[in-house]
Amino acid sequence: xxxxxxxxxxxxxxxxxxxxxxxxxxxxxxxxxxxxxxxxxxxxxxxxxxxxxxxxxxxxxxxxxxxxxxxxxxxxxxxxxxxxxxxxxxxxxxxxxxxxxxxxxxxxxxxxxxxxxxxxxxxxxxxxxxxxxxxxxxxxxxxxxxxxxxxxxxxxxxxxxxxxxxxxxxxxxxxxxxxxxxxxxxxxxxxxxxxxxxxxxxxxxxxxxxxxxxxxxxxxxxxxxxxxxxxxxxxxxxxxxxxxxxxxxxxxxxxxxxxxxxxxxxxxxxxxxxxxxxxxxxxxxxxxxxxxxxxxxxxxxxxxxxxxxxxxxxxxxxxxxxxxxxxxxxxxxx
Amino acid sequence: xxxxxxxxxxxxxxxxxxxxxxxxxxxxxxxxxxxxxxxxxxxxxxxxxxxxxxxxxxxxxxxxxxxxxxxxxxxxxxxxxxxxxxxxxxxxxxxxxxxxxxxxxxxxxxxxxxxxxxxxxxxxxxxxxxxxxxxxxxxxxxxxxxxxxxxxxxxxxxxxxxxxxxxxxxxxxxxxxxxxxxxxxxxxxxxxxxxxxxxxxxxxxxxxxxxxxxxxxxxxxxxxxxxxxxxxxxxxxxxxxxxxxxxxxxxxxxxxxxxxxxxxxxxxxxxxxxxxxxxxxxxxxxxxxxxxxxxxxxxxxxxxxxxxxxxxxxxxxxxxxxxxxxxxxxxxxxxxxxxxxxxxxxxxxxxxxxxxxxxxxxxxxxxxxxxxxxxxxxxxxxxxxxxxxxxxxxxxxxxxxxxxxxxxxxx
Numbered sequence: 001x002x003x004x005x006x007x008x009x010x011x012x013x014x015x016x017x018x019x020x021x022x023x024x025x026x027x028x029x030x031x032x033x034x035x036x037x038x039x040x041x042x043x044x045x046x047x048x049x050x051x052x053x054x055x056x057x058x059x060x061x062x063x064x065x066x067x068x069x070x071x072x073x074x075x076x077x078x079x080x081x082x083x084x085x086x087x088x089x090x091x092x093x094x095x096x097x098x099x100x101x102x103x104x105x106x107x108x109x110x111x112x113x114x115x116x117x118x119x120x121x122x123x124x125x126x127x128x129x130x131x132x133x134x135x136x137x138x139x140x141x142x143x144x145x146x147x148x149x150x151x152x153x154x155x156x157x158x159x160x161x162x163x164x165x166x167x168x169x170x171x172x173x174x175x176x177x178x179x180x181x182x183x184x185x186x187x188x189x190x191x192x193x194x195x196x197x198x199x200x201x202x203x204x205x206x207x208x209x210x211x212x213x214x215x216x217x218x219x220x221x222x223x224x225x226x227x228x229x230x231x232x233x234x235x236x237x238x239x240x241x242x243x244x245x246x247x248x249x250x251x252x253x254x255x256x257x258x259x260x261x262x263x264x265x266x267x268x269x270x271x272x273x274x275x276x277x278x279x280x281x282x283x284x285x286x287x288x289x290x291x292x293x294x295x296x297x298x299x300x301x302x303x304x305x306x307x308x309x310x311x312x313x314x315x316x317x318x319x320x321x322x323x324x325x326x327x328x329x330x331x332x333x334x
Numbered sequence: 335x336x337x338x339x340x341x342x343x344x345x346x347x348x349x350x351x352x353x354x355x356x357x358x359x360x361x362x363x364x365x366x367x368x369x370x371x372x373x374x375x376x377x378x379x380x381x382x383x384x385x386x387x388x389x390x391x392x393x394x395x396x397x398x399x400x401x402x403x404x405x406x407x408x409x410x411x412x413x414x415x416x417x418x419x420x421x422x423x424x425x426x427x428x429x430x431x432x433x434x435x436x437x438x439x440x441x442x443x444x445x446x447x448x449x450x451x452x453x454x455x456x457x458x459x460x461x462x463x464x465x466x467x468x469x470x471x472x473x474x475x476x477x478x479x480x481x482x483x484x485x486x487x488x489x490x491x492x493x494x495x496x497x498x499x500x501x502x503x504x505x506x507x508x509x510x511x512x513x514x515x516x517x518x519x520x521x522x523x524x525x526x527x528x529x530x531x532x533x534x535x536x537x538x539x540x541x542x543x544x545x546x547x548x549x550x551x552x553x554x555x556x557x558x559x560x561x562x563x564x565x566x567x568x569x570x571x572x573x574x575x576x577x578x579x580x581x582x583x584x585x586x587x588x589x590x591x592x593x594x595x596x597x598x599x600x601x602x603x604x605x606x607x608x609x610x611x612x613x614x615x616x617x618x619x620x621x622x623x624x625x626x627x628x629x630x631x632x633x634x635x636x637x638x639x640x641x642x643x644x645x646x647x648x649x650x651x652x653x654x655x656x657x658x659x660x661x662x663x664x665x666x667x668x669x670x671x672x673x674x675x676x677x678x679x680x681x682x683x684x685x686x687x688x689x690x691x692x693x694x695x696x697x698x699x700x701x702x703x704x705x706x707x708x709x710x711x712x713x714x715x716x717x718x719x720x721x722x723x724x725x726x727x728x729x730x731x732x733x734x735x736x737x738x739x740x741x742x743x744x745x
Contacts, residue, residue, distance in 0.1 A: 047567065050563060050564065050567055053559070053560065053563045054560045054563075057557055057559040057560045057563075058560075060557070061556065061557045064556065064557075156379065159379070159383050159384075163383075163384055163387065163650065164381075164382070164383040164384015164385060164386070164387065165384045165388075165611060165650060166384075166579055166580070166583075166609075166611055166615060167611075168611070168614060168615035174617070174618075175591065176591045176592075183559070183563075183591060183592055185559065185591060188557075254556075257556075257557075257584075257587065258556065258580075259579060259580035259583050259584075259615065261381065261384065261580070262381075262383075263380075263381035264580075266381075267553065267554050267555075267556065268556075270554075271554065299557075299560050302550075302560060302561075303560075303564075306548065306549045307522040307549040307550060307551050308522060308551035308553075308554075311551060311554055
């Protein structure tokens with residue numbers, strides 16, 4: 001691969017992985033995707049209408065994946081924590097939406113907005129009460145084990161309170177609209193829009209606010225940031241809170257088309273890790289593009305490979321990219 | 335915690351009681367025992383904890399009902415006691431739990447909901463010479479091992495696929511809407527594959543063309559749109575579906591969102607379509623969906639009474655799986671009654687020979703086990719979602735509402 005870094009960039013110019021855009025990479029992936037899809041349409045030996053349907057479904061599924069991955073990548077980028085509780089926090093936010101709706105009779109999307117501060121607070125508490133004690137000693141596995149424990153705790157508490165019977169919520173919108181002859185589910189379109197919004201909001205917060213500046217400073221060099229007076233622990237708590245808040249949006253928006261059981265979030269955890277590593281650890285555009293890429297790959301792949309075949313394709317491409325570009329598509333070179 | 339301590343105390347007391355009994359009655363030949371212990375292995379934690387808990391409650395309620403009615407008469411009114419085992423949904427854990435329950439004094443086992451766990455528990459039952467009554471586990475392979483201690487009340491996977499095809503043909507004839515073609519969407523693995531294979535064989539024999547077989551992975555399935563559009567592409571008369579709750583719900587919703595000419599969505603051994611929470615969860619997409627499955631008998635007064643008391647006691651509707659656990663305990667109790675002994679081997683022989691009338695499931699005839707331990711009278715019936723409720727619609731003798739066919743799934 002002939003990917004060369006920009007010639008002799010001065011150290012101060014080193015791009016922060018949290019916001020790095022990577023125009024050339026976007027173009028490359030876009031090119032590969034367009035060529036791949038053209039081949040599928042022309043030589044794929046399938047009805048074009050069916051391929052369009054798969055493409056649209058894949059894009060929308062990718063939106064869901066991206067939504068779930070955004071919080072994960074933020075937490076990793078700043079804190080270096082592999083958050084195994086991501087799936088459980090997703091489920092937690094789904095149940096919060098359910099409770100808000102069933103007890104207060106709220107509109108689903110109003111309930112989603114309300115869960116955002118709740119999950120932010122939850123994330124803040126987890127980081128400041130629990131993880132801050134561990135993040136500073138250089139070991140990576142202790143926080144990892146704590147989040148694993150946290151995930152088991154959340155799932156089992158949900159099980160205790162709500163039981164394992166599937167629950168459902170009412171959505172104010174339903175049905176689907178037609179895009180180029182393919183059907184797109186309205187609730188999934190809203191989720192896709194949510195993913196783009198969350199990515200934009202996170203990028204704005206990181207680029208334009210003083211909190212974002214502090215977060216970027218801590219992500220680039222924690223010790224340095226603390227030397228110039230940044231309260232690192234506070235930034236950590238803030239970041240985990242932000243990560244949890246984006247999970248709240250994810251959980252809320254996918255609730256209407258997911259069966260609500262205490263383990264509902266877990267099926268997303270593995271793929272979210274794949275997406276985050278693929279897109280570049282800590283990269284927000286990477287999570288967005290990676291999510292959509294995996295969604296389309298999995299769905300269009302299932303045209304030709306039945307059952308878990310398309311997942312094998314996903315993991316195959318994942319391993320290939322790790323070989324060719326270990327820092328992920330949008331990751332800054334270490 | 336409290337309950338655990340209590341059951342440990344009861345267990346200790348009963349062990350003391352048992353040993354006292356056996357030393358007293360040694361050689362006398364009289365079989366007066368105070369308690370008989372049954373072990374129950376279900377997934378009480380993990381992703382299947384919901385249904386596992388319901389099943390354990392069903393078994394518990396059967397024990398309480400039998401005790402309240404005077405216990406096992408032929409054992410001098412012996413009381414039953416249920417020991418819980420948590421399989422956590424894992425085959426290995428289920429196996430060690432079964433071993434623990436047997437060493438704690440269980441003379442019979444019920445369980446376990448999952449085929450792989452059941453397989454392991456059955457092998458423990460075989461080695462320990464303790465009878466094991468399966469409440470739910472569908473895989474054909476379990477009873478193909480030639481086990482003599484394992485019994486199954488519900489139909490197995492292949493007979494469900496076969497009976498599903500027969501029911502479909504019969505329904506088509508009755509309504510004057512013959513079925514010529516079917517697309518089949520099913521989960522990967524032993525469960526989906528075996529139901530599909532049996533359906534296919536029988537359906538093709540009856541002149542139904544399988545336009546397409548579409549499989550999906552159970553572990554990562556959050557959108558069924560593509561599978562359903564692929565199924566609809568061949569323009570089949572019906573879409574047949576086999577899988578678990580979340581995935582089947584996705585399939586129903588996807589069909590509901592697409593314009594199509596199918597006559598019906600037809601579940602075979604579907605985990606969702608006849609669940610009481612399905613109509614609300616699926617909304618419009620669930621309307622008139624059909625499901626061929628084993629089911630508690632909605633026309634039986636006895637079953638209705640048990641369900642009403644269960645819901646009052648546990649605050650949850652009693653699903654078919656839970657009813658099967660209740661039934662499995664009844665089978666063991668009947669075996670104890672007939673053998674007049676709490677010796678596991680005599681109990682086993684009694685269960686193998688029994689004929690239990692008035693089953694709680696919608697079956698033709700009593701529960702009777704064949705050579706291989708399979709209930710010979712187990713069948714499936716067809717359910718349909720009508721007016722937001724799951725009704726039994728076919729065959730006529732079990733019907734609680736009139737069959738609507740073709741259904742409005744495409745409109």
